[in-house]
Amino acid sequence: MDKAQQDALKKAAGIEAAKIVENDMTVGLGTGSTVRFLVDELGRRVQEEGLHFTGVTTSRRTQEQAEGYGIRIVNIDEVDHIDVTIDGADEVDKNFNGIKGGGAALLWEKIVAINSNRIVWIVDQSKVVDVIGAFPLPVEVIPFGVGHVIKKFEAKGYRPTLRMDTDGKPVRTDENDLVVDLHLERIEHPQDLATDLITTVGVVEHGLFLNMVDTVIVGDPNGPCVMT
Numbered sequence: 001m002d003k004a005q006q007d008a009l010k011k012a013a014g015i016e017a018a019k020i021v022e023n024d025m026t027v028g029l030g031t032g033s034t035v036r037f038l039v040d041e042l043g044r045r046v047q048e049e050g051l052h053f054t055g056v057t058t059s060r061r062t063q064e065q066a067e068g069y070g071i072r073i074v075n076i077d078e079v080d081h082i083d084v085t086i087d088g089a090d091e092v093d094k095n096f097n098g099i100k101g102g103g104a105a106l107l108w109e110k111i112v113a114i115n116s117n118r119i120v121w122i123v124d125q126s127k128v129v130d131v132i133g134a135f136p137l138p139v140e141v142i143p144f145g146v147g148h149v150i151k152k153f154e155a156k157g158y159r160p161t162l163r164m165d166t167d168g169k170p171v172r173t174d175e176n177d178l179v180v181d182l183h184l185e186r187i188e189h190p191q192d193l194a195t196d197l198i199t200t201v202g203v204v205e206h207g208l209f210l211n212m213v214d215t216v217i218v219g220d221p222n223g224p225c226v227m228t
């Protein structure tokens with residue numbers, strides 16, 4: 001599948017997911033290229049259909065895009081609940097164990113997700129896998145002592161790399177943290193790994209989202225299909 005085909009599937013999933021949003025809802029808006037298509041469609045509905053809802057965003061990038069369409073965005077602490085969050089993912093298996101954080105937004109994404117009544121992921125078909133782990137697992141780490149965290153991961157065979165941007169500088173998250181990607185290939189015991197990562201001092205959050213999602217909308221050449 002080339003990038004244009006993949007983008008068409010992402011767009012179809014985003015447009016399908018936009019149908020979930022109704023007037024007066026509070027909606028968590030994820031991050032990434034698939035979510036961009038979702039926000040484009042929500043923006044179209046706001047402008048052409050008069051849809052009105054409140055958004056809580058998982059990154060500054062999504063906030064800027066949404067506000068550009070006139071979508072009302074508030075801080076997560078200004079809402080008492082989130083009706084539904086729609087987000088992308090890097091991989092998901094049939095048990096709805098997933099990897100997120102390819103766009104370095106995993107921390108805010110997880111905070112928004114756990115405060116949502118319903119979580120929907122939008123992915124193209126290439127993201128649905130038997131065993132997660134081929135996609136490098138992002139781990140958000142505070143800058144102080146990151147070298148020691150990386151050494152600990154190396155000793156455990158996690159094959160860590162510090163994520164760099166195209167200018168050769170370390171990628172920073174919206175919280176100004178760093179991202180360490182773990183090249184694991186196959187994650188056979190995700191819950192054990194999640195426990196190990198979150199109990200490592202210096203780790204803020206990891207990109208394992210285990211059985212948190214309610215619905216996955218998969219962009220497929222035959223039309224979007226829904227996994228529940």
Ligand code: 5RP
Nearest residue numbers: 032033034088101102103105
């Ligand atoms: C950002 C994420 C994204 O949702 C994930 O990387 C999927 O991105 P894309 O839709 O661009 O493939 O977790 O932190």
